[in-house]
Amino acid sequence: MFRRTALAALAAAAALTLAGCGNDSPAASSSGSSTTALSGTVNVFAAASLTGSFTQLGKDFEKAHPGVKVNFNFAGSSALAQQINQGAPADVFASAAPKNMDQVADKNTPTTFVKNTLEIAVPTGNPGKITGLKDFADKNKKIALCAVQVPCGAAADKVFKAVGITPQPDSLEQDVKAALTKVSLGEVDAALVYKTDVLSAKGKVEGIEFPEASTAVNEYPIATLTKAPNADGAKAFVDYVLSDQGKAVLTASGFDSP
Amino acid sequence: MSLRQDTRTGSVRRRTGGQLPLVLLLPALVGLAFLLVPLIGLLIKAPWSTLPSRLFSADIWQALRLSLLCATLATTVCLLLGIPLAWLLARASLPGRGLIRALVTVPLVLPPVVGGVALLLVLGRRGLIGERLDLWFGFSLPFTTAGVVVAEAFVAMPFLVISVEGALRAADPRYEEAAATLGAGRWLTFRRVTLPSIAPGVVAGAVLCWARALGEFGATITFAGNLPGRTTTMPLAVYLALETDPDVAVVLSLVLLLVSVVVLASLRERWISGLR
Structure with missing residues (x-):
């Protein structure tokens, strides 16, 4: 007896949930008609x-x-x-x-x-004494770049090819924010990120501009x-x-x- | 009429087999389908015609070797540290044991990326402990293969601890007591009595631990970074391949799946037959 009521309650709840789901989509799509007021x-x-x-x-x-x-x-x-x-x-x-x-x-x-233009990001105080792009080829410096598969990595690749430097990265990050995090935590001496990223991490990260950035504007x-x-x-x-x-x-x- | 007679005629077995309750069977089948359908999707969408060339074009083997190596090393670390920890939780009289047990499971709840950041804050070059390591020994874990092992062990250890602790609680403590009355020390008792009796639990825990370590992504890429040959494991390679060529990502996933299924299935057989 009790079991039957419980089952009925469950079925009712399920029906309600399904009905709720069904109601949602037409309401959302009906707003697409060409009315002037947004x-x-x-x-x-x-x-x-x-x-x-x-x-x-x-x-x-x-x-x-x-x-x-x-x-x-x-x-x-x-x-x-x-x-x-x-x-x-x-x-x-x-x-x-x-x-x-x-x-x-x-x-x-x-x-x-x-x-968006690339910029060199270094931890505040520049502990790795990074001066420019050439430091990215130094094996003794910890360097993070974006992986070439993502836009910031493709842009970095273009820059390094343009100036003829072979970078020696310690990590190829999955996106630009991950590269920035490695800089702001001080795990790397430098990374190549966008100017906007350097601005967003103000206080933890310093930016160094370089003239070759103009070769790979995103x-x-x-x-x-x-x-x-x-x-x-x-x-x-x-x-x-x-x-x-x-x-x-x-x-x-x-x-x-x- | 005794129970033995029933079993001998086979009627008990047939009855339970024939009357599998629908309430259990239906959700069980839905559950199985839920787990298998994404896998089938992967198989259907795989670029079979170009598969052989893709298998050799990418740095798949390097990533696979690194994945297997790191997952196995991480499991070893988990076994060495996790079994004693499980023993402590199950046998020792600790104040606040419930809290410690809850804390042990934290890596399960924590998003792996957060786990990776936490590891960086402690073991990174500017981390609480990592700074000393760097200063005194000129050694830093991030961006190294050892870092991958650390990240994977951090995420996978709870699986082992929980499983071994469960086995320890289920094991009969009277055997340990008997060994003690016969004059065996605690270490000898643990090695010769406790450990063999919980072996199935340890194996199950190690399998879970290894599988979790093999698929680890978030903590690894955050803590150890991504450099082919050094820290790029299969999941990282899959993620980056997804950015440009989803077909390659599917191929990589299939390779990882195939290898893990083969390893797990064959080891399981061997372990179970060895335990009998």
Whole structure:
């Protein structure tokens, strides 16, 4: 008797949960129609290096358009491209490299919105006495670089090829933030990261600029996606990023204008 | 009618076999499918036509050798330190044993990347202990193969400790007491009586420990970094391959899977037959 009631309760709970799941999706997709007033949520998939600046931009955008909510998914650009291709409900994609933008099929024409330059990052006080790129070839210095598979590693590779230096890294990190962490913890004497990363770790990390950085400037493209659940919201957000207010936030984080 | 008669005719066995309760069978099958479906997906999506060339194009063998070496060394470290720790938790009268047991399982709960950062803060070049090591011996663990072993052992040890402690609690302490009354010292008793009686638990723990170490990613890449031939184990190679060429990542995963299944299946057979 007791067992039967318990089972019935369980079945009822399961039915409720299923109903709850079913109700969600049509509500989310119905906001995609071409109404002039913006509403609903905008899902922005953005490169990890944009975390600080885009979070700020999202807040400003929500203030300018009451009733709209911006959701961010920050991750490595290649991971994001794969998620979008596997059907993740993205409205906007901001990539740290044109290559990863190219991997996404269902997109409208991308626009380059910022550029990022490499910089040498050293722990505060520069304990390894790093002066320039040539120190990256010194076996006695602890060096971290990004793996060539990720954008910062590809850019670093280009720089070293351009100046004819063979670096002697102790580690090839999986993304630029991991390389930065190794510097801020003092585990390495130097790493090659972006100017924006050096700025984000102010106090723990010092930056050393080098002239050859101009040989591998990274361009960031942004695009709305053709399968965007919220097409109007997507367009409005991209317009906001490209506006003067948007540019101001991005330059404050260390990005260069294209 | 005795129970023995029943068993002899086989009716007991047949009855339990025929009436497997659906309440158990259904979730069991769903559970099995849940574990196997991603694996099948990997097999279906594998680039079979280009597989042979990919197997030799990448630095797969170097990464695989390093993975097997480090996982085995990490398991050895876990056995050497983990069995005594499990013994302490199960047999010694410790104040606050519950708390210590909870602390031992911390690496299970901790995201591996956080574990890696914690290791850096202690054993890194600027770490609490690591700074001394660097200063006195000019030796630092991060970015070395030894660092990989340390990271893997840190993450995998709880599996061994929990499993061995469970075996110790289930073992009958009367054999140890009997050995003691016959004049055996505590070390001799442990070696000749306790250890053989908990062998299945130790084996199970070591298998779990080895498997966990083999698949370790987060703590390894954070603490030991990633340099081919020195610290790039298979999971790290898979992750980086995923960045550019997902096909290579699938091939690498398959190789890792195949090797671990072969090793685990063959060792298990040998151990179990050896224990009989």
